[in-house]
Amino acid sequence: MYKIPGHHHISMITKNASENNHFYRKILGLRRAKVTVNQDDPSMYHLFFGDRTGSPGTELSFFEIPMVGRTHRGTNAITRIGLLVPTVDSLLYWQQRLEDFGVQTSHFTKFANHTSILFEDPEGLRLALIVSNGAKVEHWETWEKSEVPEEHQIQGMGAVEITVRRLDKLANTLTEIFGYVEVSRTEEEAIFQSVEGELFGEIVVKYLDGESERPGRGSIHHLAIRVKNDEELEYWDQQVRARGFHSSGIVDRFYFKSLYFRESNGILFEIATDGPGFTADGDNIETLGEKLVLPPFLENRRAEIEAILKPIEEY
Known part of the structure; x- marks a missing residue:
């Protein structure tokens, strides 16, 4: 049986790409590795x-999504x-x-049993910085132009918190x-690891009754988990369907292939291949993320798409 090696990516909603770009590039020191569009709705940026x-x-x-409203927090959502x-x-x-930079943080605390500080981005997206003790994603590479020194740079995703009404239902999906x-x-809480002992595939499931979250700016749309290649993706597509979940079927996102399904609480998961990666469109490693790049099937609509998108301001 194949194993899930960890998280692939996580996708959120922002109201303002320029402000979002400033926070994650300038304050958190991450590299903007790709500026593209939502392939299902190319009128919106995908950063x-x-x-x-x-x-x-x-x-x-x-x-x-410039017209998006605020998030009404609740259960059955990915929450940190x-x-x-x-x-x-x-x-x-x-x-x-x-x-x-004017961002409030907690004192040292425990998140998923790890020493952490908690904070939010300007749109209320809940984040935690976790001490990894060397547990970075194995292929993580330093971004030498980051405004954060190498010894303190963010080294990928650790524990992702999901809050649900039916904890056992999600637990069974993850384990079985x-x-x-x-x-x-x-x-009230269970912690799962895709690779035992490793933080980079950790999911924290919290129990909370009440109304479901109504998503808006700063909400999390879905969590994508990793598979190595097309063969493994096809295997997981069969497993998801065999369990009775509806699968989107395999979708070619050009930078990776993936499928989507919702588990019993309504949490949207994506399963995505490691490759081919963000240089598949010919973008050079040295200039990744510096300009709008479109997958080949949208290139003939570039003029139309660029006319709709508001330029991202750097400040």
Whole structure:
């Protein structure tokens, strides 16, 4: 049986691409690895931030929807993203850095049993910085032009928190279909790892009754988990269908192939291949993310698309 090696990317909604770009590039020091569009609706930007190459496991992606309203928080939603930093000294660095930029942070706390600080981006997206103790994504690469020193750079995604009414339903999906290992459990929370002992595939499932979240700016649209290649993706498509879930079928996103399904609480998961990656369109490693790039099937609509999109301001 195939194993899920960890997270691939996670996708959110932003109201303003310029402000979003400033926070994740300038404040968090991530590389903007790709500026493209939502392939299902090319009137909106799709931005990817991550390490030097935007490699799987490091990618935070955002769809810009200028007319979107605020998020009404609730249950049955992905509710916090953990980001890995190397050491406790890194947390101290980040507390000061975020404070210097006017971002409030918590004191040192525990998130998913890891030493962390909690904070939100300008649109209310809930984030955590987690001490990794060396548990970075194996192919993470330093971004040498980051405004954050190498020894404190964010090294990919760690624990992702999902809040649901039916904890056991999601637990069964993770363990019985995908082979996640349950590493801790209380009445209110369970922690799962795709690779036991590793933070970069960790999912924290919290129980919460009440109304479902109504998504808006700063909400999380879906979590994508990694598979190595097309063969593995086809295998997981069969497994999802055999379990009775509706699969989107395999979709070619050009930079990777993927499928989508909703588990029993309505949480949207994507399963995505590692490759071919963000250089598949001929974009050079040195200039990744510097201009709008379209997949080949949208290139003939470039003039139309560029006329709709508002230029991203750098500040």
